[in-house]
Amino acid sequence: MREELKEILLFMQEKTSGEILEDIDRFHPVDFLEMLSEMEDNPLGILEKLPNDYIALLIDYAEDDEKYGLLSLFSEKRKGKIIDEMSSDELVDLLGSIDEEQKEAIILNMADEDAEEVKELLGYDADSAGGIMATEFIAIKETMTISETINFLRTKAPDSETPYYIYVLDDNEVLKGVVALRDIIVSDPQTLISEIMNENTISIPIDMDQETVSNTFEKYGFMAMPVVDNFGIMLGIITADDVMEIIKDEYTEDMFRLAGLDETEKLSGSIPRAVKSRLPWLIVNLITAILAAATVSLFEGTIVRIVALATFMPIVAGMGGNAGTQTLTLVIRGIALGELTFENQKEILIKEAVIGVINGAFLGLTVAGLGYFWVQNAYFGLVIGVAMFLNLFVAAISGFFIPIMLKKIGIDPALASAVFVTTVTDVLGFFFFLGFATLMITHLI
Amino acid sequence: MREELKEILLFMQEKTSGEILEDIDRFHPVDFLEMLSEMEDNPLGILEKLPNDYIALLIDYAEDDEKYGLLSLFSEKRKGKIIDEMSSDELVDLLGSIDEEQKEAIILNMADEDAEEVKELLGYDADSAGGIMATEFIAIKETMTISETINFLRTKAPDSETPYYIYVLDDNEVLKGVVALRDIIVSDPQTLISEIMNENTISIPIDMDQETVSNTFEKYGFMAMPVVDNFGIMLGIITADDVMEIIKDEYTEDMFRLAGLDETEKLSGSIPRAVKSRLPWLIVNLITAILAAATVSLFEGTIVRIVALATFMPIVAGMGGNAGTQTLTLVIRGIALGELTFENQKEILIKEAVIGVINGAFLGLTVAGLGYFWVQNAYFGLVIGVAMFLNLFVAAISGFFIPIMLKKIGIDPALASAVFVTTVTDVLGFFFFLGFATLMITHLI
Structure with a gap:
């Protein structure tokens, strides 16, 4: 199919608008967009011949950072016409990706009514229900019959965003109920909307956070x-495809932040941008590594006398970091999915502490045995075993509390939890191990 | 609303089926399910009075591990009736969560035709399009008129899974096109389906992996x-709500596997299960930590003479691990989203290597300065600076290749990449740092 489309595009510039429209109608706009981006020539020759509503569709399907570039290809006059064809949430997406000046210019190009609507939408937090919703939906009254509704749809519906549900509002625009399109089709034309509408609508408050919106949809x-x-009062609708986008973005964000990447970094992004995304995080980690190093330096006198401590240092600290990451990942997911609540917080803490004790006991005994055989000194085994046990317990506790505290003070737990937890497990791991060795030094030499 | 529902449930046991049905009709099944799980009494008293199709709905909305428990509450005879009300993909979800014996028992309870269908669906890989799809969809012929279609929908549609699209098949059941319900409503009753159907349907091959399915939907x-x-030939449909579920599951899986958690572990799960999820991973990490320790032990003679090496060890290894995690996370996301292809592989590798060089140079210079001032020896600065630079380069290369190679040999890169990459950066980090120090030892003392 791609080959076919490529061929069509190659010869497009010589065709008339009508011919082009017939050709591209056979492809999904997303595929058309992909082909367009692979063409080396100026795509304007083709785009110019396409109707405004199709261009609006292309802009909607384009990636956020490509939307404005696509629109910019056209003359000022034509820009206005393309903008007219876009729905309010599509426009907000477009405006969200550009700077203030460009934003002003586009809003000036809009019809007054649309400009008002878009300005209102821009007033909502981009990560809230208001920032995601579209304001185009079909609203009817409960006193209408099915046949009146069908007539209304024939004249009004083509522009709406929601092809599956129709909303029933009262005279004050308060949401009363919802009707599925299929119920309209299968009902008798004389039936009243009030007879078939579902009054138990579940709605989303305008200020709901987008993560909670996606959890509600799921x-x-x-x-x-x-x-x-x-x-x-009904203000807009959110559709499942918007939510898929949100879920994807939120998860990428969590994953990237946990790994110390800027969530906007892309695999195929530029090198300066990647360095800008990663270096600051590495510097933060360097500072915490220096903290760990400073802890070690306190015990240099002990290490000189028992050099096997240097060998075992990475084991104690590393295992603490791993166990802490397990707990904090679970807690971060729990926070994101709304599974960690004020009610079950204590229960989860106790559970994590118990797991820390169990894993700590198992791994403590294992490395105690390992230390004993490696160094041939039972006290050395005792020292590393106890340090390991304590560090796994600390890992569980800090893996639990750090994301919760960060959340409480308004910092995304995914962003900073890992660095704090590994700092705690590194510093305390070294401190337990080397400190305990210093106390026991007479038995270790 | 929750309080209201709770009150209703409390008095439900004294009510008739008709009264109960009227009451619960005001709530979404998901909310009803939540309330039910919070009740301390045996819920059967209420559930028994509900109609079979509502029970089927509850089972569909229940979490995977609760589905069978819900069904088990009922008598054998009633189980069969409830199963009759479930769609094929709902049944497959139910069967996927239980053991073989229970599965057999349920299939025996089904009508022959349904049993055939479900057995066929169970034959598909659970993570492929075949394992996700439902076989209930509305199929019409292109020679039908709108009014014939509407009649057909009135008699046939209530059971289908797709309330938005109707599929047009030829006599061999080959997919010819798709019609949106709204187009049926707004078209003239005498219009032929062939006139309004969209022939450029984009369809999903039955063996497509679920991750690719979700990317296609997005x-x-x-x-x-x-x-x-x-x-x-059309075999089924996949709906957006199934896909949301998949996206959520795939992302949780990636995140958990990266952190060394079993993807089925739950925040509120049992302690033995959590230990079983985490301990094996910690043991794997212990083995790699021992490898790193063994590397350090090779250089104990050097450390005894320059104990500051022990202090700086965590910095070199830790920074390599962090930088490697950045690269591998980006590569794993790229693989998952289909952004990393055979074509751009080389380009991305070069980019990552260059970033490794840039970040390595910056951090190498920084720790060289730090080492110089801390130890008051320029050679010490040189040693740690070079080791840091080399380790960040190794981190970039291994962060790129390890997930790609794991993917190639059929292992989920999210599962094992982190442990391999940190092993490489730990072992090589220590080796570069302590080995170079050993070579330069005359300048360091």
Whole structure:
């Protein structure tokens, strides 16, 4: 199919608008967009011949950082017409990716009514329900019949974002119920909307955080959900495809932040951008590594006398870091999915502490045996065994508390938990091990 | 709303089926399920009075590990009736969570036709399109008119999974096109389906991996997609809510595996299960830590003479591990999202190597300065600076190649990359640092 499309594009510049439209109608806009990006020539020759609504569609499907570039290809006059074809949430996505000046210029190009709507949407936090929703939805009254509704859809619906649900509002625009399109099709034309509508609508508050929005969608499995304000007035809808986007972004963000990457870094991004994403994080880690090194330096006198301590140092610290990462990852996911609540917090803490004790006991005994055989000194085994046990317990406790505390003071736990937890396990791991060795030094030499 | 539902449930046992049905109809099944799980009494008293299709709905919305427990509450005879109300993919989800014996018993309870269908679905890999799809969809012929279609929907549709698209198949059941429900509503009753159907359907091959399925959904933003075999024969559909579930599961899996957790571990799971999830991974890490320790032990003679080496050891190894984790996380995400391809592989490798050189140079110079001032020996600075530079370069290269090689030999890169990369950066980090110090020992004392 790709080959076919490529061929079509090659000869497109010589075709008329009508011919082009017929050709591209056979492909999904996403595929068309992909081909376009692979073409080396200026794509304007082709794009110019496409209708405004198709360009608007392409901009909607384009990646955030490509949207404005696509629009910029056109003359000022045509820009306005393309913008007219875009829905409010598409426009907000476009405006979200550009700077203030460009934003102003685009808003000036809009019809007054649209400009008002977009400005209002831009006023919501981009990561809240208000920042994600579209304001185009189909609203009807409960006193309408099915046949009136169908007539209304024939004249009004083409522009709406929601092809599956129709919302029933009262005179004050308060959400009363929802009707599925299929119920409209299968009901008798004289039936009243009030008879078939579902009054138990589950709606999303306008200020709900996008992570909670995605959890709500997952929980109920809806294709679209209405967004309401405090008075129950319906303001917009969020559709499942927006939510898929959010889930993907949130998870990439968590994963990248845990690894010390900027969440906007891309595999195929530029080198300066990648360095800018990673170096600051490495510097933060360097500072914490220096803290760990300073701890070790306190005990240089002991290490000179029992050099096997240097050999075993990486084991104690490393294992603590690994166990701490396990706990903190679980806690971070629990926070993100809303599974860690104020009620079960204590229970989870006790559970993690017990696991720390069990794993610590097992690994402590193992490395105690290892230390004993390696160094041929039972006290050395005791020292490293106890240090390992203590460090795994500390790992469990800090892996639990650090993300929770970061969350409490408004820092994303995924962003900074790992560095704090490994600092704690490194510093305390070295401190337990080398400190205990110093206390026992007469038995170790 | 929760309080209200709780109250209703409390008095439910004294009510008739009709009253209960009226009551629960005001709540979403998911909310009903949540309340049920919070009740201390035996819930059977209430559940018994509910109709079979509602029980089937509850089982569908329940978590995988709760599905069978819910069904088990009922008598053998009623189980069969409840199963009759479930769609094929719901049944496959239920069967996927239980052991062979229970599975056999349930299949015996099914109508012959359903049993055949479910057995066929169970034959597909659970992580492929075939394992996710439902076989209930609405199929029409292109020669039908809109009004014929509407009649067909009135008699046939209620049981289907797809309330937004209707699929057009030819006499051999090959997929010819798709019609959106809204187009059916807004078209003239005498229009032929062939006039309004979209022939450029994008379909999912039956053996497509679920990760690719979710990428395809994200790319196109569809609410449902048809699944076809090699001949284009339509076998089922996948809906956006299934995909949300997949995205969530895949991401949790990646994140957990990166941190050394079993992907099935839950925050509120049991302690023995958590230990079983984490301890094996800690043991693997212990083995790699022993490898690193063995590397250090080779140089004990050097450390005794220059004990500051012990102090700086954690810095070199730790920074390599952090930089390696950055690269491997980016590569693992790139593999998962299909962004890392055979074509751009070389380009990405070069990019990562260059970043390794840049970050290595910066951090190498920094720790060289630090080493110089701390130990008051320029050669010491040189030794740690060079070791840091080399280790960050190694981190970039191994962070790139290890996930790719694991993927090639069929191991999930998220599962084992981190442990391999940190082993490489630990062992080589110590080796570079202590080995170079040994070579330069006359300048360091």
